[in-house]
Amino acid sequence: xxxxxxxxxxxxxxxxxxxxxxxxxxxxxxxxxxxxxxxxxxxxxxxxxxxxxxxxxxxxxxxxxxxxxxxxxxxxxxxxxxxxxxxxxxxxxxxxxxxxxxxxxxxxxxxxxxxxxxxxxxxxxxxxxxxxxxxxxxxxxxxxxxxxxxxxxxxxxx
Numbered sequence: 121x122x123x124x125x126x127x128x129x130x131x132x133x134x135x136x137x138x139x140x141x142x143x144x145x146x147x148x149x150x151x152x153x154x155x156x157x158x159x160x161x162x163x164x165x166x167x168x169x170x171x172x173x174x175x176x177x178x179x180x181x182x183x184x185x186x187x188x189x190x191x192x193x194x195x196x197x198x199x200x201x202x203x204x205x206x207x208x209x210x211x212x213x214x215x216x217x218x219x220x221x222x223x224x225x226x227x228x229x230x231x232x233x234x235x236x237x238x239x240x241x242x243x244x245x246x247x248x249x250x251x252x253x254x255x256x257x258x259x260x261x262x263x264x265x266x267x268x269x270x271x272x273x274x275x276x277x278x
Contacts (some may be wrong), residue, residue, distance in 0.1 A: 121155070121163045122148045169275060177272045184264055185230055192235040192256075199236075199252065208253045215245050220276075223269040225273040230265045 124150035133140050155161050199206050218224050228239040231249055236256045241248040251257035 121165075121168075122152045124168065125151050132247075161234065174275060176270055177268065177275065181265075181268045181272070184268060185233065188230075188234050188264075195256070196235045206253065210254055210257055211253055212247075212249045212251055212257040212260055214247055214249075216247060216261075216266060218245065218266065218269055218273065220273055222272050226231070227265055227269055231260065 121185050129144035129148060130136060130140070133144070155163060216224060216227060218227060224242055224245065228242045228247065231237050231239045231247070236252040238250045239247060239258070240250050247260070249257065249260055250258070
């Protein structure tokens with residue numbers, strides 16, 4: 121992994137000088153020690169290849185998340201500028217078919233990042249979400265986020 125860190129250092133730096141190479145070697149070694157000892161992650165070449173395999177799905181997920189954030193912002197703006205108050209706050213409880221903790225946390229964070237919703241709790245496979253109104257709350261279970269995360273889970277386990 122030190123070689124990968126060093127390669128990224130050189131690529132992102134854009135220049136190759138003795139100082140940059142020396143700093144790159146030191147930072148790469150320190151980063152590797154930090155990741156293994158402090159974060160207790162053992163990043164192997166196989167794990168890196170799995171990440172590369174998931175990278176297109178991660179990018180698609182990021183684009184979908186950005187689009188959903190924009191759509192939710194427009195919906196919230198419409199509510200704010202309405203002549204009458206259209207807010208009917210509600211708590212919605214639903215279960216997800218996602219198997220991994222990482223996918224569930226990603227879903228919880230995606231829900232919270234989308235304006236008008238906040239993930240209140242996540243216990244095992246059960247979510248409790250606060251929504252500004254019922255229309256926003258209806259699309260939570262079986263959302264596109266959930267489908268994309270399930271696809272990523274299947275790819276990781278394949």
